[in-house]
Amino acid sequence: MQLRLERRLNQPRWLTVAVPAASLVVAFVIAGIVLLVTGHNPVDTYRKLFDAGFIQQGALTQTLVTTTPLIFTGLAAAAAFRMRLFNIGAEGQLYLGATTAAAAGLYLGGPGSTSPLVIAAMVVAGIAGGAAWALIPGVLRAFFRTNEIITSLMLNYVAGYLITYLIFESESYWRETSGFNATVFPTSKPLPANAVWPSWTLDIQGGVVVPLGLLLGLATAVGLWFLYGRTRFGFEVQVLSDSERAARYGGVRVRRKILAVMAISGGIAGIGGASQVGDVAHGLDGDPNGLQKLGYGYTGIVVAALARYNPLATCLVAFLIGGLENAGNTLQGADFPAGLVGVIQGIILFCALGGEVLVRYRLRVVREAKEPKPTAAPEAA
Amino acid sequence: MLFVAGVNHSLIVVVIASGVAYGTPLLYASLGELLAERSGVLNLGVEGMMLVGAVMGFWCVQRFHTTSSVSLAAAIAVAAIAGAVMASIHAFLVITLRASQIVSGLALTIFAGSVGLSSYLGNDLNLADQPAAHAFGPVFPASVRSWPVVGPIVFGQDILVYISWGLVVVLIWYLNRTRLGLNVRAVGESPAAADAMGIDVAAYRYAHTIAGGAFAGVAGATFTLAITPQWVNGITGGAGWIAIALVIFAFWRPELCLVGAYFFGALQALAPELQARQINLGPTALWTNSLPYIATVVVLVLISVGNTRRRLGAPAALGIAYTREER
Numbered sequence: 001m002q003l004r005l006e007r008r009l010n011q012p013r014w015l016t017v018a019v020p021a022a023s024l025v026v027a028f029v030i031a032g033i034v035l036l037v038t039g040h041n042p043v044d045t046y047r048k049l050f051d052a053g054f055i056q057q058g059a060l061t062q063t064l065v066t067t068t069p070l071i072f073t074g075l076a077a078a079a080a081f082r083m084r085l086f087n088i089g090a091e092g093q094l095y096l097g098a099t100t101a102a103a104a105g106l107y108l109g110g111p112g113s114t115s116p117l118v119i120a121a122m123v124v125a126g127i128a129g130g131a132a133w134a135l136i137p138g139v140l141r142a143f144f145r146t147n148e149i150i151t152s153l154m155l156n157y158v159a160g161y162l163i164t165y166l167i168f169e170s171e172s173y174w175r176e177t178s179g180f181n182a183t184v185f186p187t188s189k190p191l192p193a194n195a196v197w198p199s200w201t202l203d204i205q206g207g208v209v210v211p212l213g214l215l216l217g218l219a220t221a222v223g224l225w226f227l228y229g230r231t232r233f234g235f236e237v238q239v240l241s242d243s244e245r246a247a248r249y250g251g252v253r254v255r256r257k258i259l260a261v262m263a264i265s266g267g268i269a270g271i272g273g274a275s276q277v278g279d280v281a282h283g284l285d286g287d288p289n290g291l292q293k294l295g296y297g298y299t300g301i302v303v304a305a306l307a308r309y310n311p312l313a314t315c316l317v318a319f320l321i322g323g324l325e326n327a328g329n330t331l332q333g334a335d336f337p338a339g340l341v342g343v344i345q346g347i348i349l350f351c352a353l354g355g356e357v358l359v360r361y362r363l364r365v366v367r368e369a370k371e372p373k374p375t376a377a378p379e380a381a
Numbered sequence: 382m383l384f385v386a387g388v389n390h391s392l393i394v395v396v397i398a399s400g401v402a403y404g405t406p407l408l409y410a411s412l413g414e415l416l417a418e419r420s421g422v423l424n425l426g427v428e429g430m431m432l433v434g435a436v437m438g439f440w441c442v443q444r445f446h447t448t449s450s451v452s453l454a455a456a457i458a459v460a461a462i463a464g465a466v467m468a469s470i471h472a473f474l475v476i477t478l479r480a481s482q483i484v485s486g487l488a489l490t491i492f493a494g495s496v497g498l499s500s501y502l503g504n505d506l507n508l509a510d511q512p513a514a515h516a517f518g519p520v521f522p523a524s525v526r527s528w529p530v531v532g533p534i535v536f537g538q539d540i541l542v543y544i545s546w547g548l549v550v551v552l553i554w555y556l557n558r559t560r561l562g563l564n565v566r567a568v569g570e571s572p573a574a575a576d577a578m579g580i581d582v583a584a585y586r587y588a589h590t591i592a593g594g595a596f597a598g599v600a601g602a603t604f605t606l607a608i609t610p611q612w613v614n615g616i617t618g619g620a621g622w623i624a625i626a627l628v629i630f631a632f633w634r635p636e637l638c639l640v641g642a643y644f645f646g647a648l649q650a651l652a653p654e655l656q657a658r659q660i661n662l663g664p665t666a667l668w669t670n671s672l673p674y675i676a677t678v679v680v681l682v683l684i685s686v687g688n689t690r691r692r693l694g695a696p697a698a699l700g701i702a703y704t705r706e707e708r
């Protein structure tokens with residue numbers, strides 16, 4: 001008996017939903033085994049995890065806070081990976097977006113109630129910052145064919161050092177330089193009142209706070225879905241990802257596409273950075289143990305892969321993974337070691353990858369026909 | 382004598398000497414990646430494999446109380462096994478299941494990396510904030526190490542450095558002079574032709590991917606047992622990615638990996654040394670810390686300008702799954 005993979009001639013639609021869902025289940029089973037081996041009770045741990053992520057008082061509010069950046073970084077990864085352009089620099093592009101958005105907010109903002117104009121300026125600045133940072137690996141890839149995976153990743157470290165430098169090691173525009181607190185510990189300059197992003201409270205679970213960033217994220221997802229699913233641009237990207245030669249022959253300008261897709265990807269991550277400033281930190285969070293510890297950019301890759309690079313599915317997956325991340329952050333302690341959530345995410349990703357094979361191939365059990373025994377019998381007869 | 386001490390404490394000698402130390406994990410990791418890539422498997426999970434090797438090697442030293450040398454040897458073995466186990470996940474996904482090598486490698490880094498398994502193990506086994514029970518130290522006596530220039534650079538290193546030099550020689554011989562090594566290259570260049578010759582493509586790819594993981598595990602342990610003998614979450618700080626870039630700089634040749642590793646090691650050594658000497662050149666903390674990463678980008682660009690892949694020596698089948706039926 002032997003297992004064989006055979007290419008499917010047509011891919012049933014239900015598989016594209018069933019496989020990621022099954023990946024989640026299998027991942028939790030495998031992670032449960034890891035928990036058992038390291039001496040934890042998996043059922044207990046999982047109950048706590050879901051409680052902290054989705055059920056207990058205030059859990060959903062907190063989960064939406066982690067969901068928001070994951071929608072942006074997930075969409076950033078999905079936008080690029082769809083063209084087989086592996087931009088893994090969403091992390092750094094988010095930092096840069098946060099930096100430029102904070103600058104815009106600090107410069108244009110003032111006292112008073114929420115100003116849509118200032119917020120719009122922050123979003124635009126965030127897009128510009130993220131896109132500019134993404135265009136560095138983009139230009140290098142388009143003109144010199146430099147591997148974008150490594151260059152975009154290297155720039156994440158540089159961006160991290162940059163924001164730490166702006167707040168901790170210099171007297172930059174982003175740093176608070178007056179007041180008592182500023183002399184004790186380096187902090188960022190707080191956003192003026194009208195640059196702080198608004199939020200709305202839904203009347204479920206004792207009040208769930210929906211930040212503006214979440215709505216922007218959902219809108220971005222719809223926009224990206226339209227761009228990739230319904231326009232010539234999206235079609236050309238699809239052709240390019242399937243076969244660069246075919247695309248060139250069909251008149252697609254490959255360099256321009258690389259630049260455009262990198263800019264879109266980085267711009268989306270940049271809005272995520274703007275949302276971090278406007279919704280969460282209300283200033284530039286340069287602390288190496290703050291924003292940089294959360295690793296939203298890398299988790300976005302998990303989100304995008306599990307959503308099979310579909311922008312709308314990305315939002316749903318971002319919510320699930322956001323809940324997981326949030327639970328991991330809340331529960332962190334002796335009986336809930338940090339890193340467990342990353343382990344689960346990694347296993348989910350492995351399962352989704354392995355499951356992808358089942359979408360593309362059919363697994364067949366081949367019973368080998370019994371070969372005639374090579375005996376010398378006929379000759380003897 | 383005073384002159385000798387002066388030379389050995391000059392910035393350049395100190396930076397080169399610690400550049401060799403900092404470059405050693407890069408060398409191990411890039412040699413491992415080179416083996417995997419020469420067989421046609423791109424493994425972007427080096428950072429994750431290094432971190433798991435680092436944490437498991439450190440755990441071994443802390444938990445098993447024997448003589449220093451036995452304990453350290455066991456730790457290196459444990460680190461190698463840990464790295465190999467991580468690599469075997471990648472190998473299964475990309476060789477047997479033909480998953481995308483790029484996404485699988487990224488998944489491995491997320492699974493094993495600084496927010497994943499290595500962090501989990503470090504916390505669960507309570508390894509943080511304690512000095513290593515044993516650490517690798519210089520091999521040669523102090524009198525030899527104080528020789529001018531060559532003392533600190535050549536004779537001031539630990540045994541892992543000298544083993545890595547041996548490894549470079551062994552790999553050059555293996556890839557160029559042995560039947561197995563030539564088969565590996567055939568598998569990486571043209572798996573179909575290799576298959577027709579009767580070489581088991583999958584077996585070769587499995588073996589070299591897993592061996593590459595073992596090297597990465599040892600590279601990680603170099604951090605926790607030699608460079609900074611303690612466990613800190615995410616201690617490798619992107620060294621795994623620099624190692625992947627190094628394989629490209631080195632045109633897939635072991636001897637050039639050595640040169641590149643020490644170059645990047647020296648760049649990494651520069652930042653703490655300048656800060657210690659209070660030499661301030663502009664925003665020092667910013668550019669010295671970013672230097673290895675920026676240099677990686679710059680060198681990568683220089684290499685990709687005006688060169689074809691073939692001339693650079695990239696294995697032709699790198700990153701492509703092989704299936705007999707689908708040619």
